[in-house]
Amino acid sequence: MPNKKNARTRHTSVSQRRQVTIIEVAEAAGVSIATVSRVMSGSPSVRSELVERVRRAADELGYRPNPAAQRLASGVGDTIGVVVPNLANPYFYDVIKAMNIAAATEGYQMLIADANEDPDEEFDLSTNLLRQVDGLVLVSPRMPAASLRRLAQENVHIVLVNRVAVGVGLPTVAVDNYSAMVEICGHLARLGHRRVVYLAGPELSWQNVERQRAVEQAEAFGLEVQTVPAGASIDTGHAAVDRALELKPTALVSFNDLVAFGALARLQELGVRVPDDVSLTGFDDIPFAAYVSPSLTTANSPQRVLGQRAWQVLHQMMSGAEVDDTPLVKAEVVIRGSTAAPTSSTPDRLPSRPAAGSAAPSVH
Amino acid sequence: MPNKKNARTRHTSVSQRRQVTIIEVAEAAGVSIATVSRVMSGSPSVRSELVERVRRAADELGYRPNPAAQRLASGVGDTIGVVVPNLANPYFYDVIKAMNIAAATEGYQMLIADANEDPDEEFDLSTNLLRQVDGLVLVSPRMPAASLRRLAQENVHIVLVNRVAVGVGLPTVAVDNYSAMVEICGHLARLGHRRVVYLAGPELSWQNVERQRAVEQAEAFGLEVQTVPAGASIDTGHAAVDRALELKPTALVSFNDLVAFGALARLQELGVRVPDDVSLTGFDDIPFAAYVSPSLTTANSPQRVLGQRAWQVLHQMMSGAEVDDTPLVKAEVVIRGSTAAPTSSTPDRLPSRPAAGSAAPSVH
DNA sequence: GACGCGCCGGGAAACGTTTACCTCTTGACG
DNA sequence: CGTCAAGAGGTAAACGTTTCCCGGCGCGTC
Numbered sequence: 001m002p003n004k005k006n007a008r009t010r011h012t013s014v015s016q017r018r019q020v021t022i023i024e025v026a027e028a029a030g031v032s033i034a035t036v037s038r039v040m041s042g043s044p045s046v047r048s049e050l051v052e053r054v055r056r057a058a059d060e061l062g063y064r065p066n067p068a069a070q071r072l073a074s075g076v077g078d079t080i081g082v083v084v085p086n087l088a089n090p091y092f093y094d095v096i097k098a099m100n101i102a103a104a105t106e107g108y109q110m111l112i113a114d115a116n117e118d119p120d121e122e123f124d125l126s127t128n129l130l131r132q133v134d135g136l137v138l139v140s141p142r143m144p145a146a147s148l149r150r151l152a153q154e155n156v157h158i159v160l161v162n163r164v165a166v167g168v169g170l171p172t173v174a175v176d177n178y179s180a181m182v183e184i185c186g187h188l189a190r191l192g193h194r195r196v197v198y199l200a201g202p203e204l205s206w207q208n209v210e211r212q213r214a215v216e217q218a219e220a221f222g223l224e225v226q227t228v229p230a231g232a233s234i235d236t237g238h239a240a241v242d243r244a245l246e247l248k249p250t251a252l253v254s255f256n257d258l259v260a261f262g263a264l265a266r267l268q269e270l271g272v273r274v275p276d277d278v279s280l281t282g283f284d285d286i287p288f289a290a291y292v293s294p295s296l297t298t299a300n301s302p303q304r305v306l307g308q309r310a311w312q313v314l315h316q317m318m319s320g321a322e323v324d325d326t327p328l329v330k331a332e333v334v335i336r337g338s339t340a341a342p343t344s345s346t347p348d349r350l351p352s353r354p355a356a357g358s359a360a361p362s363v364h
Numbered sequence: 365m366p367n368k369k370n371a372r373t374r375h376t377s378v379s380q381r382r383q384v385t386i387i388e389v390a391e392a393a394g395v396s397i398a399t400v401s402r403v404m405s406g407s408p409s410v411r412s413e414l415v416e417r418v419r420r421a422a423d424e425l426g427y428r429p430n431p432a433a434q435r436l437a438s439g440v441g442d443t444i445g446v447v448v449p450n451l452a453n454p455y456f457y458d459v460i461k462a463m464n465i466a467a468a469t470e471g472y473q474m475l476i477a478d479a480n481e482d483p484d485e486e487f488d489l490s491t492n493l494l495r496q497v498d499g500l501v502l503v504s505p506r507m508p509a510a511s512l513r514r515l516a517q518e519n520v521h522i523v524l525v526n527r528v529a530v531g532v533g534l535p536t537v538a539v540d541n542y543s544a545m546v547e548i549c550g551h552l553a554r555l556g557h558r559r560v561v562y563l564a565g566p567e568l569s570w571q572n573v574e575r576q577r578a579v580e581q582a583e584a585f586g587l588e589v590q591t592v593p594a595g596a597s598i599d600t601g602h603a604a605v606d607r608a609l610e611l612k613p614t615a616l617v618s619f620n621d622l623v624a625f626g627a628l629a630r631l632q633e634l635g636v637r638v639p640d641d642v643s644l645t646g647f648d649d650i651p652f653a654a655y656v657s658p659s660l661t662t663a664n665s666p667q668r669v670l671g672q673r674a675w676q677v678l679h680q681m682m683s684g685a686e687v688d689d690t691p692l693v694k695a696e697v698v699i700r701g702s703t704a705a706p707t708s709s710t711p712d713r714l715p716s717r718p719a720a721g722s723a724a725p726s727v728h
Numbered sequence: 729g730a731c732g733c734g735c736c737g738g739g740a741a742a743c744g745t746t747t748a749c750c751t752c753t754t755g756a757c758g
Numbered sequence: 759c760g761t762c763a764a765g766a767g768g769t770a771a772a773c774g775t776t777t778c779c780c781g782g783c784g785c786g787t788c
Contacts, residue, residue, distance in 0.1 A: 019519065019774090021773095021774060021775090022774065022775065023774080031737075031738085032737065032738045032739075033738090033739095033774090033775080033776095034737065034738060034739080034740095034776085034777075035736090035737060035738075037775065037776060037777080038736095038737085038776095038777095040775095041776085045735070045736060045737085046736075046737080047735095047736070047737090050736090050737085064491075064495055065495075065774080065775070066436070066495065066773085066774050066775070067495055067496040068432045068433075068435040068436040068441070068496070068773085068774080068775090069432075069436050069743090069773070069774035069775040069776085070774080070775055070776075071432040071743095071775090072430070072432040072433050072436050072743050072744065072745085072773090072774080072775070072776090073742075073743055073774075073775040073776040073777080074743085074775075074776055074777085075743075075776090077432070079475070087457060087460060087461040087464060088457050088458060088461045090454055090457065093451055093452055093454075093457065094452065096451060097451040097452050097478060100451060100476075100477075100478050101478070101480075104477075104478075109475055109477065109492075109493075110475070110476055110477075111443070111473055111474070111475050111476075112464075112474055112475075112476045113464075113468075113473065113474075114461060114464050114465070114468070116465075128473075129473075131428055131430065131431055132431040132432070155383065234651060261651075261652070261655050264655065265654070265655065287452075287598065288625070288652040288655070288656075290629070291625050291628065291629065291652070291655075291656045291657075292652070292655040292656055292657065293655075293656060293657020293658075294657075383744090385743095385744060385745090386744065386745065387744080395767080395768085396767065396768045396769075397744090397745080397746095397768090398746085398747080398767070398768060398769080398770095399766090399767060399768080401745065401746060401747080402746095402747095402766095402767085405746085409765070409766060409767085410766075410767080411766070411767090414766090414767085429744080429745070430743085430744050430745070432743085432744080432745090433743070433744035433745040433746090433773090434744080434745055434746075435745090435773095436743090436744080436745070436746090436773050436774065436775085437744075437745040437746040437747080437772075437773055438745075438746055438747085438773085439746090439773075
């Protein structure tokens with residue numbers, strides 16, 4: 001048995017100390033397990049002397065109740081599930097974080113699942129989670145309304161974040177995407193933009209539908225709008241730019257900040273200046289939107305508020321309370337450096353950087 | 365009973381359909397519950413005819429095993445726990461995401477806890493999680509070695525990410541912070557920097573200790589190093605700049621990218637140009653480091669690799685296998701726009717912009 | 729001084745699985 | 759033709775709680 005050249009330290013099996021159960025505590029304290037259970041759950045109907053004795057016994061033995069047994073016996077637990085389309089998107093983290101803080105305060109934990117932008121996986125994950133949590137939060141779910149409806153019939157409390165689904169009967173907490181996007185378009189129109197390309201998000205995303213609807217509505221402002229699919233991430237935003245530029249826009253309206261970042265990177269690679277040659281907007285105002293260069297004009301989607309409200313609503317439901325239907329949360333447009341008036345009349349994207357004057361040759 | 369002015373839609377209680385249990389399936393299929401259990405867990409010792417019958421019955425009834433009962437009876441589950449210092453730090457996103465993908469492939473779920481940079485909370489959360497998961501991943505834990513040792517004695521498999529703790533006996537997956545930071549310092553020294561301030565991370569962070577050790581070692585390069593505490597987030601980085609500038613450095617070496625972002629913002633507020641007046645470096649290379657302006661010189665800490673390896677190691681432990689001690693993962697230094705040679709000889713940080721005017725008041 | 733009512737606390741039945749153990753059947757082999 | 763082994767599947771005992779139900783006891787009331 002030649003010893004391997006690779007040093008291995010044996011991190012072998014765990015110590016097999018058996019778990020301390022309620023029975024041992026009961027024996028140590030000289031009471032019945034019922035009493036121990038009562039003490040642990042703070043029932044008022046135990047003499048304080050016994051409470052004391054049980055507490056001490058539990059401490060000394062290092063007793064900690066078995067959550068699986070508790071859940072099985074009582075039917076309730078202390079865990080909520082969260083399903084998000086993509087764990088790499090900072091937008092969701094702020095929502096999750098806020099929700100987690102709120103939930104943790106109340107003693108709840110979070111089981112998190114990443115659906116990878118796949119509606120089917122999303123549904124499957126939700127279905128699985130259903131069985132082991134007391135409540136479920138679906139953040140920006142992409143699954144069809146029919147799927148949502150099926151979930152709604154299950155034996156769990158569910159709240160939707162950033163997805164308004166009519167006729168499904170699930171309480172919802174969402175941002176007013178439409179108004180904010182209209183405002184962004186208004187801003188661009190006022191700057192004098194005419195040809196705009198919308199870098200569209202996931203087709204099945206409600207937020208995308210809303211934002212796109214807003215952009216298209218902006219033709220009322222005299223904007224000429226075209227759409228190019230661009231996903232929801234940096235990569236996909238990056239990849240969409242070339243097609244978008246073929247449409248010779250003066251401004252790029254991105255589905256979200258990530259897409260805008262990707263677009264920005266690609267534009268810079270191409271030598272297209274922002275906002276000089278083309279303006280660029282994002283959506284969400286993730287913490288980094290202020291730090292890119294140029295800083296991003298975007299809409300501040302209040303993730304914290306969403307997270308908190310989502311928990312609030314879920315908690316109400318779990319407590320059997322009637323739930324207020326929360327109105328859409330306003331998103332505030334924040335104007336930064338990535339938008340400006342278009343330079344020439346009919347600006348053609350031309351990477352060439354003529355001296356200092358930037359007289360781009362007019363094409364088309 | 366005046367009706368409220370606020371429209372409320374009653375999202376009342378959940379439908380009280382009782383759960384379908386294994387017993388009903390057994391009855392429907394005309395077999396014992398043992399057989400159902402065997403079929404569900406894919407035991408080979410069941411006639412295929414029965415398998416078929418049970419499957420059909422289960423499907424028709426919509427049977428899904430109760431996870432709590434399974435866990436209680438079998439002693440194992442399909443959940444791992446993850447504790448991170450701060451869910452809002454993008455560095456962790458990719459680690460978590462990679463880990464989640466790997467784990468999900470194997471049918472495992474993730475219970476996530478955010479310790480809020482608090483070592484005590486970290487320990488408590490870990491202790492809680494212990495009881496309900498099959499494995500635990502502690503990402504960049506700040507808790508003292510003694511606490512880790514206590515956790516190590518518990519009845520669960522634990523792996524540490526980015527925390528090397530000797531004498532604790534916990535397998536570890538970590539980045540070679542030291543070498544990368546030495547390299548960063550070398551880069552600065554080569555550029556001609558002499559006075560450097562290290563914007564230090566959390567004192568209890570192993571990564572900070574390593575990085576700081578590297579920076580201090582850089583005095584061998586002729587660097588004069590001073591340290592200012594700066595936390596791990598944008599805010600704290602922002603707040604630390606003023607104190608750092610009092611030391612009149614030509615370069616700021618940040619604990620991580622977030623701190624660097626905060627510092628950058630503050631520097632810009634103060635009119636201090638980067639890298640002209642002062643150079644700035646980060647660490648981690650989070651996805652946004654390339655997009656700030658100036659883009660950030662930093663070290664690429666391979667989060668994906670860490671996440672994958674962490675799962676790998678944990679999985680090995682859970683399967684009872686012996687675990688390879690993984691070597692430190694290399695972090696690659698990536699040089700971008702935020703570092704340059706210091707301007708004058710003995711550069712007093714002077715925000716003043718010689719050419720274009722703007723003589724900022726010299727602060728002490 | 730008996731009776732009844734609250735409070736406490738114990739006994740034991742769930743909760744829904746997994747799995748050890750046992751029985752029965754069937755086929756092979758001597 | 760008898761014996762034995764192997765395979766299939768059923769019975770029931772865990773797993774560790776919660777909680778229903780009930781008995782005992784002390785005290786107030788008539």
